Amino acid sequence: MSDTTSRALALLNLLQTHRHWPGAELAGRLGVTERTVRRDVDRLRELGYRVESTPGAAGGYRLDAGSAVPPLLLTDDEAVTMAIGLRVAATQQLVGGPEVTLTALAKLEQVLPSALRQRVNALAASVHPPRIGEGPVVSPAVLGEIAMATRDHERLRLRYVDGAGAESIRRVEPHALAPSGRKWFMLCWDLDRDDWRTFRVDRILAVEHTRVLFTRREISEEEIDERMLIAASWTPQKIEADAVMDLPLTTMEAMFGPWSEGATAEGEGRTRWPFGGSDWREAMYALLWIPEGVEYTTSFPEPHRAELRESLERLLRALDAPASGSRG
Template sequence: MTESTTSRVLSLLNLLQTHRHWTGTELADRLRVTTRTLRRDVERLRDLGYRVESLPGAAGGYRLEAGSALPPLLLTDDEAVTMAIGLRVAATQGLTHGADTTLTALAKLEQVLPSGLRQRVNALAVTVQPLRPLYGSPNPPVSAELLGQLALACRDHERIRFGYVSGSGDETRRLVEPHALVSSDRAWFLVCWDVHRNDWRTFRADRMSDLFLTRAHFTPRELPAEDAAEFVAAAATSVPLPRNAEVVMRMPIGEMRAHFGPWARGAEPVGTDRTRWPIGGRSNEELLSALAWVPAGVEYEVRGDEEFTRFLRDTADRMVHALPA
C-alpha cells in the first residue's frame, strides 16, 4: 500500500474502533473517498486480520466484529495515556479480579509506550488517586465483562434487558434505555430510562444478572440533571438513611424544583409559597451540609429530632464564636 492508502486505512480502522456501526455513506464522507474506494479499504483491513462485517439493506453498513484473536489496536497518544491511567485506577475500583487483570494489562501497555508517554503516565499516576469509600466497606465486585457490555450499550443507544435484585431482595426483569455508567465511592451504577416504569432510574451493577442486548436502538432522552454523576448522587438521597430531617423554606415548589433540580426529589408544597424538603444522611454532619444549599435570602425552618436540633444549635454557636470580633 502507498503511504496515503496506509494512512487512510488506519483512519478507517480508527473510526470502526470508536463506533459500533457505521453506514457506508458516513464512512465514505468521513474519509472523503468514494464508496468503491471504501469497499477496497475494508478488504485491506480484512486481509490484515480485522473482521469487518458488512450489513446489507438501507440501514446497513460496516462494523468491527470480535474475532478469534485480538488484532492490534490503533491508539492516539492521548488515548494511550488515558488507558494507562484508567487501568491503574481500575485496579482499585471493585472489579472482579481487578487488581491482577488490570495490572498485567497495564504492564503490557506501558512496555510498548514511548518514553515521553511513559513519563506522562507516571506523572499523572502520582497525582491522580481514586476516592476510597467514606463509610463502610465496598459493595461486591462487578465483572469487567458486564461493565464493558453496559458501556457499549450506552454508547450505541441500544435497549437492554436484565434481571435485578433490589435492596429488599425483590427480583424483577427490566427493559431500559441505558444512558451512562457512574462509579461512586462504593458501587457502579447504570443510569437509564426504565421503559416499563416510564421514568429515569439508577441500578447497581453488582445486583444485575442475565444481561441481554436487544439490538433495538433508541433516540437518547435528555437527562433531568447536569450530568449522570449528579443524577446518581441525587437519587441516593431517596434511599433511607440513618439520620433524617426536613427543611421548610419560603419558596414555591416550582421555583424550588427549578433551583435544586434532581436534588428536589421528595419535596412537597406547603401552601402556595412554601416547600417542605426532606434531607437525609449517615450523620448529623451530612444533614448540616444540605442546609448550605438553601439559596441566600430564602427564609427556612429546620425540623428534626432532639439530637439533630441540639447538634445544629451547638454548631451554629461555634461558627459564630469562630468569626473575628
C-alpha cells in the same frame, strides 16, 4: 506507507470508534467510493479483524468480536488515557481485583514509546485515586457493555435485582456511568416507567443488546451529577427517618425535583419523605430543605433526636441573647 495501507488504518480507526457505520458515511469520511470501502473491509478481514456487514439501503459495517484479539489502533492520547485508566482501575472494586488491570497495564506500557511512558508516569504520580475498600464488586464485562451502549446510543434490556431482592427486566436508554464512593451507577431513561432512573451496576445480572438506537434526551451535566448524588445518598445510612409534610405529593415533587424520589402520598394533602445521614447533623440538613411555612412531623430516632433538640435549644438561646460586639 502506501495510500492503501493508510486508508485501511483510517477505516480501522473509524470502525473502532463507533458500533455501526453506514457504508455511505464511511465512504464520505474517507473520501472514496463505497466500492473502495468494501475492498478495504476485505483487507481488514484478511488481517484477522471480524468486520460484519449488513446489506440494504440502511446497511453498513461494524467491528465485531472474533476468536482472538487483533491489534488495536490507538492514538497517542488514547494510549496514555488507557494506561492512566488502568492504573486507576487497579484500585477500584472490580471483579478480579487489581491483578487483571495490572497485567493489562504491563502489556500496554511495554509497547508505549519512551515519551508516552514518561507522560503516563508523570500523570500517575500526580493522581491519587481513593481506595474504595470493601464494597460490592462490579463486573468489568457489564461495565464495558453499558459503556458501549451509552457511546452508541443503543437501547438495552437488563436483568436487575433491587435492594429488596426482587428481580425484574428493565428496558433502558443508557446516558451516563459514574462511580460514587464504593459503587458504580448508571443513569438511564426507563422506557417502562417513562422517566429517569439510576441503577446500581453491581445489581445488574445481565445485559442484552437490542441493536435499537435512540435519540439522546436533553439532560444537563449538572442534572446528571445531581441524580448520581441522589442515587448514592439512597444507600443505607446510619440514621434513617421520615418527615411527613403538610404538602400534597404533586406539590412536593414539583418543589423538590429529583430529590423527591422515594416520597409517597400520606392521605390527600400530606407527603411522607424518607431521609437520612451518617450522623444527626447530616440528617438534620435534609430537614432544612423543607419549604418555609410548611408544617411537618418527623420520626427522627433516639438518641439522635435528643442530641438534635439540645443543639437547637442552644442555637435558639444564642439567637435570643444580645448580639456580641461586631467584627473589626
